[in-house]
Amino acid sequence: MVGMTFAHLLRRRGVEPVVLERMPAGFYIPRGYMLGFQGYESLEEIGIYEEVRDAGRPIAPRPDQPPVAVAVRFGALIEALMRDLPIVNDTTVSDLLRDDSGRVVGVVAEGPGGSATYEADLVVACDGMNSPTRQMAGLEAEYDQLPEASLGFISPSVADTSFSMAYMSDGGHIGMLSWHQGSAGWRSIDRVGAEAALAPGLDAIKEMWVRLLPASESAVEGLTSLDQVRYSELSLLRCPRWWVPGVVIIGDSAHFFGPETGISSGIGLGDAHALAQAIAQYPDDPDVACATYETWRGPVVRPYEAADPGRQRILIAGQVQPLPHERWPPAE
Numbered sequence: 001m002v003g004m005t006f007a008h009l010l011r012r013r014g015v016e017p018v019v020l021e022r023m024p025a026g027f028y029i030p031r032g033y034m035l036g037f038q039g040y041e042s043l044e045e046i047g048i049y050e051e052v053r054d055a056g057r058p059i060a061p062r063p064d065q066p067p068v069a070v071a072v073r074f075g076a077l078i079e080a081l082m083r084d085l086p087i088v089n090d091t092t093v094s095d096l097l098r099d100d101s102g103r104v105v106g107v108v109a110e111g112p113g114g115s116a117t118y119e120a121d122l123v124v125a126c127d128g129m130n131s132p133t134r135q136m137a138g139l140e141a142e143y144d145q146l147p148e149a150s151l152g153f154i155s156p157s158v159a160d161t162s163f164s165m166a167y168m169s170d171g172g173h174i175g176m177l178s179w180h181q182g183s184a185g186w187r188s189i190d191r192v193g194a195e196a197a198l199a200p201g202l203d204a205i206k207e208m209w210v211r212l213l214p215a216s217e218s219a220v221e222g223l224t225s226l227d228q229v230r231y232s233e234l235s236l237l238r239c240p241r242w243w244v245p246g247v248v249i250i251g252d253s254a255h256f257f258g259p260e261t262g263i264s265s266g267i268g269l270g271d272a273h274a275l276a277q278a279i280a281q282y283p284d285d286p287d288v289a290c291a292t293y294e295t296w297r298g299p300v301v302r303p304y305e306a307a308d309p310g311r312q313r314i315l316i317a318g319q320v321q322p323l324p325h326e327r328w329p330p331a332e
């Protein structure tokens with residue numbers, strides 16, 4: 001979503017980017033999704049903010065002001081971004097082109113017709129948390145494993161409220177998000193592995209969710225299979241530098257925040273806006289554009305990284321015992 005947003009914003013500034021995407025046209029993985037206010041400005045400029053907002057449910061609505069966030073079908077945003085945007089699909093970036101000085105001047109990509117080279121004034125890596133381009137460019141990445149794991153569900157039934165979240169006695173959290181077509185939930189648990197986390201069974205998982213977060217009752221009703229429940233172990237990501245000559249990283253390739261914050265994509269959409277504007281100001285000097293981008297964006301992004309509750313939790317899961325009725329999996 002960050003790459004497509006960036007491409008739209010660049011085109012509005014008279015720059016025509018080549019967008020390379022390894023997945024087939026129209027592909028995305030459905031998920032529970034909350035668009036935070038940090039992303040509104042970028043979508044407004046592209047002309048899809050109202051469409052996405054109206055397709056979703058407001059979170060913390062305020063009179064005469066936009067909601068703090070919108071719970072929306074993930075596809076509503078992705079499909080709006082795909083509209084009217086040329087994308088070279090089924091094409092995977094596999095290497096960087098460099099000149100004699102070592103500066104990156106383009107990429108090599110593998111597509112249906114074989115290997116091809118794409119020369120570029122600037123390679124903008126929007127290729128996700130494990131960014132192959134970041135690695136090829138030699139940009140350092142610091143991963144911080146969260147002390148807890150996450151148990152999540154995705155359900156086709158709709159809850160009475162768009163959002164609910166509660167904290168537990170060990171500093172862990174449990175939450176639920178509901179859009180017009182479905183709901184998703186998450187909670188922190190000990191890092192016990194998927195097998196142990198799912199072992200109590202679907203009925204026990206549903207009972208626990210409703211007991212600890214009553215607002216999730218109608219969302220949980222739609223759970224009929226353990227396939228709708230997922231255990232995951234997440235890490236946070238931050239990168240000390242965001243660019244080297246010829247390559248810049250934005251969105252999840254540059255930073256990933258904890259699931260508690262719900263801000264990851266909104267910050268990425270803001271990155272896209274700032275970088276497009278920096279390029280418009282310095283169209284003939286990508287290095288100055290990148291330096292300007294880093295100067296503007298550091299004061300916005302770095303405090304979120306430093307204050308992420310995954311790093312700053314006062315009570316750390318594993319060091320403090322949860323109350324027995326909050327523990328998952330439950331004690332024998």
Ligand SMILES: Cc1cc2nc3c(=O)[nH]c(=O)nc-3n(C[C@H](O)[C@H](O)[C@H](O)COP(=O)(O)OP(=O)(O)OC[C@H]3O[C@@H](n4cnc5c(N)ncnc54)[C@H](O)[C@@H]3O)c2cc1C
Pocket residue numbers: 001002003020021022023031032033034035036091092093094126127128129132133250251252253262263264265266268
């Ligand atoms: C389960 C889940 C729930 C989430 N919920 C929220 C939420 O509620 N709110 C929120 O703000 N954020 C949420 N996030 C985070 C949010 O999804 C990300 O911040 C957002 O998707 C980042 O977008 P991106 O474009 O930077 O990266 P990605 O979405 O990771 O996109 C990277 C793209 O690069 C492509 N790619 C990768 N490698 C190559 C290559 N070598 N060549 C070509 N293409 C390549 C991939 O196919 C992909 O399309 C959630 C994440 C998860 C996993």
